[in-house]
Amino acid sequence: MKEKPSVSQLSGVKEIARRANVSIATVDRVIHNRKGVSEATKEKINGIIKEIGFQPNILASRLASKKTNRFAFLIPNANETDYWDASLKGIERAHQEIKQYGIQLDKYLFDLNDKATFTKNVNEIAKGDYDGIVMAPSFIEEATELAARCQSRKIPYVFINSDIPGKNNIAYIGPHLYQSGCQAGQLVRFGLKRGKVLIINISREIDSYHHLLRKEDGFRHYIEDSNTAANHIAIEKMDITNTTDESVSVALDTFLKNHTDIDAFFVTNSRVRSVATYLRTHASPHRILIGYDLSGENIKYLKDGTIDFLIGQKPEEQGYAGLMALFQHVVAGSTVIKNQYMPIDIITKENFEFYKN
Amino acid sequence: MKEKPSVSQLSGVKEIARRANVSIATVDRVIHNRKGVSEATKEKINGIIKEIGFQPNILASRLASKKTNRFAFLIPNANETDYWDASLKGIERAHQEIKQYGIQLDKYLFDLNDKATFTKNVNEIAKGDYDGIVMAPSFIEEATELAARCQSRKIPYVFINSDIPGKNNIAYIGPHLYQSGCQAGQLVRFGLKRGKVLIINISREIDSYHHLLRKEDGFRHYIEDSNTAANHIAIEKMDITNTTDESVSVALDTFLKNHTDIDAFFVTNSRVRSVATYLRTHASPHRILIGYDLSGENIKYLKDGTIDFLIGQKPEEQGYAGLMALFQHVVAGSTVIKNQYMPIDIITKENFEFYKN
């Protein structure tokens, strides 16, 4: 460690003021384009700023301004899967890093099985006078309304985990659903030359725009496109709207009695564990099973070989990146990438322990 | 945005000074355990610090101290593959984030095919009086020597990409080589029920401790452990120490004439492109090909189906994490996790475009 050389004077408002023959205060006015500066001096100062490539010292800036920003987070609670728990951890990690800059953070959690809790939180947030919002728009209509409110109040907002196209969100951070389905298709194709695969959607509400269906699309198209006369894979599908283990078990049992020739299963979300539970207890020859997310249960079945592949969607990273995108936009004022697709991670028994959500 | 409430006085040196009935300067002495404070007041102040959970404001701290830290980076140049180019990008991204804190960074690049360039850089670095070093210890002996020098001068250092066990590095950031080989084994096993697989090491120097061999070990053990009478995979291997495309081609050609029954190839590093080039031009029925790293060429062959899987090692992330580990240790003074294994990423035609190095 050594003393910082006086090089620091080469940038900074002081230097700009010196070169422009004005005071620091005037330079400051130009930087924050506040009024009270003549056109002439403004131009001169802006010229110098560009010339020396002035970048304000965020440390000093934040320190002096004493500004506080309040952000809100709206995501599902971690009731049934630990997917959203990971997301929360990412949020908290990000908050830890930026709270020095005067960032306050309020978290609002809703129940995925209860729209009303979402609406209630939306109203709470509307009262809160926030400088930015990160949300998982699980309920499309309700989320759209919140987005509209933000829009009219000029509050920036970020979507994570699933997207609503055509909105004015400053960023979407989450998986590319269609491509993610393709990936699952490739894995099935690699392990199964010909045969039959069953797509399973397990979710309380499966309306026509549900994001699970976008994964199904990707999967379906991949398999169909890669089918040849010699190597042909047929596709079956089923939707299960009752999400308990038992009803999944019953539904599967019924289905498999009529379709004894299923070689592979693709479950479009983290509920793959329910399918694994069934397959494990109904010991049959091993069939390929692919699903989503690294919950504790899923990992258990990955370990014992019931599940072959899990596709990871980086919930922790999503939470982190969501808050950071807001921070970049609001505090640093820099432009953020609008669509930040998470990597489509392929997780197996062999690599899961090195996986970072 | 609103004014920060005066809550800020509840923490901070000023508050501590008030509670302890001493001056700010005295509190400061205790915090930096400088001498000149009586045992009694020191204890009192330390008590208050713990009580209110004082955390210094890094912004103000760095701003006031004008401390500069100089770090050095020692990694291979990006001559033949863009693997190390990605690493460099990660380093620069990290530097961008922390240079506000007064971090200077010097980069030293060596030639993987020329030990002398490594040694030369080591000597340069030794002269440089750095506060921390991040290095890729590609040449074990020479790196060990540098580590020893750092040790005696109490300069913290971090290994990235490959490890030398038993050293006093503050962190290792890179792949778990053995497990990474296992992963490749799992993929081969998934796509190939029985047959023969060829392991290929391509590197100028392959001494007995070379990290490529640790991948080979993992691969070998996975295949052997999962072999059954019904589903048996045999293993062949070859080392190629002349790394040009032509010599790889020649070596392969010779080998495959004597072994016509190879169903799959596992190349232990990014040179997989050389093998892909050969396989593509010598059109035979598709054989499974697995290798490492997302260089432009490798991606090309992934796209056209010559390569089935690439295993990613996150070079960009390694660079980023390497510098950050040093920063955490030196500036923030926090403890860093010693072994930070990178995820073992499985990359295919379907997910490569969302992959982040």
Added chain:
DNA sequence: CCGTTTTTCGGGTACGTACCCGAAAAGGGC
């Protein structure tokens, strides 16, 4: 007890930026 050294401490200024307040300059109406 006094002079001297050593220990212990507080005042004050600095870091780079933000922003208040009041002064100087410029413009405008008579």
Added chain:
DNA sequence: GCCCTTTTCGGGTACGTACCCGAAAAACGG
């Protein structure tokens, strides 16, 4: 020209921490 409003600007202080310098207090030696 004078007075008044508006525009344009500079001085100065603050943010929370670091650290210099000198003063007060304690310890010591005789």
